[in-house]
Amino acid sequence: MSRVVVIGAGLAGLVAANRLASAGVGVTLLTKGIGGLQLSQGTIDVLGYAPDRVTNPVLTLSAIASARPGHPYAAIGAAGVHTGIEYLKQLLPDLLVGDAEANYQLPTAVGAIRPTCLVQPSMVAGHLKDGAKVAVVGLRRLKDFHPALVAENLARTTLPDGGRLVARPVSVDVPARDAEVDSSGLTYARAFDDPAFRARFAAALKPLLGDGETVGLPAVLGLKDRTAWSDLADKLGHPVFEIPLPPPSVPGMRLNEALMASAKAAGVRVVNGTRAVSVRVEDGVVKGVTVATAGADREFTADAFVLAAGGFESGALALDSYGTVTETLFGLPLAGLDAGPLVHGDYWGPEQPLFSVGVRVAGDMRVLDGNGAVVHPNLYAAGGIIGGSSRWAEKSGDGIAVGSAVVAADSILEVLA
């Protein structure tokens, strides 16, 4: 029997499983599919807007935590986020750089400037300074990236620190594989893993670059080979940075695969492709979670459970046609339902209250009911299932996931010790 069962393999579940297992605890990770990391930019947002652009995420989240007691950061705390960010960097030393005290400001695939906290080394040169000269390079057969859109928007943007830059689009046509006219970013990433392809690509691009230009490329510079981007930069003789694309997100896949690999290496038993469908609770204590495997159902018992099943987007929360919101596995009490109509009609207006609905947690990440009492003594929550914030508007979802996962894991370790 594993001592802890973690439900969900998004950022929150993977971090919690890693932390528990590396402390020597037996962990089973149950998931009905791959989590949300592959849909992300492959960076770690801690706090981007509050509502103004944030430059020091930890500092600003401390202010939010004291002003908004229902915000997840009030429960996790600046210290929890700090611990989480440091832990994640330590887990993925060759994939994430940065620190919780400063945001990078990076170009997006539409040429806006996005604040984010930890970034991949291949993106660092995208933190642009006043006077920068940028060549935004597109691949003709990669339809998800439009260099002119990016370059023109960047050129008319004032950088967050007031600076300006010049940017121009460049297009090259180097097929990822023969006879394919419409290749996905992932197909290109696999091609960039091959040094021979990188050499061909560099040879085609180098003559088109001007003196002193920094090269922005779609984030497809290798999936497995962590040195693909720096090797390309060397071959070009120019600094290079990656700009994340819509899914499939290659930087997100890198994070997902690395976290899954480290979890397995730490001894986590991963059971994929199985939805948790019911729970067994005795005297308030969660005893087991049953998953719908092929053939007969199967119960996983444990001392403690971490619910890291995400939110609406992953089916952990559901809204029916009567406007009733439920947490679909445990039927947990939800916060944020009394904020008036859950959906208002003003599309461009304030955040829809619906998206802040979720469970409320104590400082140790145990789930609370409406009266602030612990629902099950051995049930912890992490990530998107925790309500109280509009994560994509604040750009806080990753920080909440990592912080809550680490705090939940540490609380469990303390109890089990």
Place this chain on the structure above:
Amino acid sequence: MSHEGLEFAGHELARASLDACVKCTICETMCPVSAVTPLFSGPKFVGPQAERFRNGDSVDHSLDYCSSCGTCTLVCPQGVQIAELNSQARAVMKADHMPLRDKLIGQTVLMGKVMTPVAPIAKAALNNKPIRAMMEAVVKVHRDAPMPPPQGQTFEGWFRKRPKPSRTPTRGALVFFHGCAGGYFEVETSKKSVEVLEHLGYEVIVPKQGCCGLAQQSNGLFDQATASVLKLCDDLRAAGTDLTIISSSGSCTGMLKHEAHEIMGVTDDKLKDVGTRIRDIMEFLLDLHEAGELPTDFAPIDMTVPYHAPCQLKSQGMGMPAVEVLKLIPDLTVVESGAVCCGIAGTYGLKKEKYDIAQAVGRPLFEMVKKTNPDLALCDTETCRWQIEQSSGVKTEHPIFLVHRAYGLS
């Protein structure tokens, strides 16, 4: 179309699940076939997208390149039955012009019956270049594709003729399902499974049994496959209707647990009965361990061994029980391959037009296996073992071999 299976495929379907698709591309990123060839447009396109327009034939004929490995369904977080949709649509697409080869390679029992009595000759024939070239030309089975190793004795023959087990059972009875491969080709795996179960104190009953029809199903022959699987259910139920059924044939177990129902729409109660009572042998051993009932007096095996979990085992949604069980053996280091698929996908990689794709799919695995241990690899299903062994040159066995050895039985 009057066939029941195809009717299900044409109309009923796991089709409702396609509406759950949010176009997240997660399935795309894991498909082993579209990763290596531009000829296949990938699970999201041929699956939920093309299915929406399908009225009879699929609108995307690249569907034929789907190997039905099931990876897409496994990783989809929204519950879309992508691989099942593909298998159904392909069966409809091929219904009017089923290649002779695809009809023949579904006949696993026949192959076993023909080859066993003449094993040395069969072996020689399968290793003979001109014969294989002829096979490739006539039935379009690639000349280098892995073939089952003919054996001089069937499992049934061994089971009947061996001396009675000396130990009296202490734990009750189990039914053993060996599958055609386990009956005719991978006889050693079946023997070792039975010996481990008997060592644990079980009485092992082996009813006379036929084929589960998996190879017919994956080649789109739903009528034959349905008849086979239902006949097999009768065979297995003849040994008792409340005993646990154990199998060391990972893919056939999957056919009984879910594929016959989910892909062909077989709703017969006897399938449900067998499908809920059957356990993969490593799954069963892990269950015993978790219940505190597995003796762990294993002798150390000082070895590092690569383990590959086959797609059809992974798609049963139980994780990788073999890894957990093998962890109990002292000094043994098991390295999980991390590979999505070995390429063979049942009979896919045998086919002349698919052979190169299947080899490309399996290449990272073959490299990993050779690097990890040039003498031994582990994998739970037969055709995958043949593929790994043939393409990497590394002997590949069922994980039960090491359990058998660690119990001092070999």
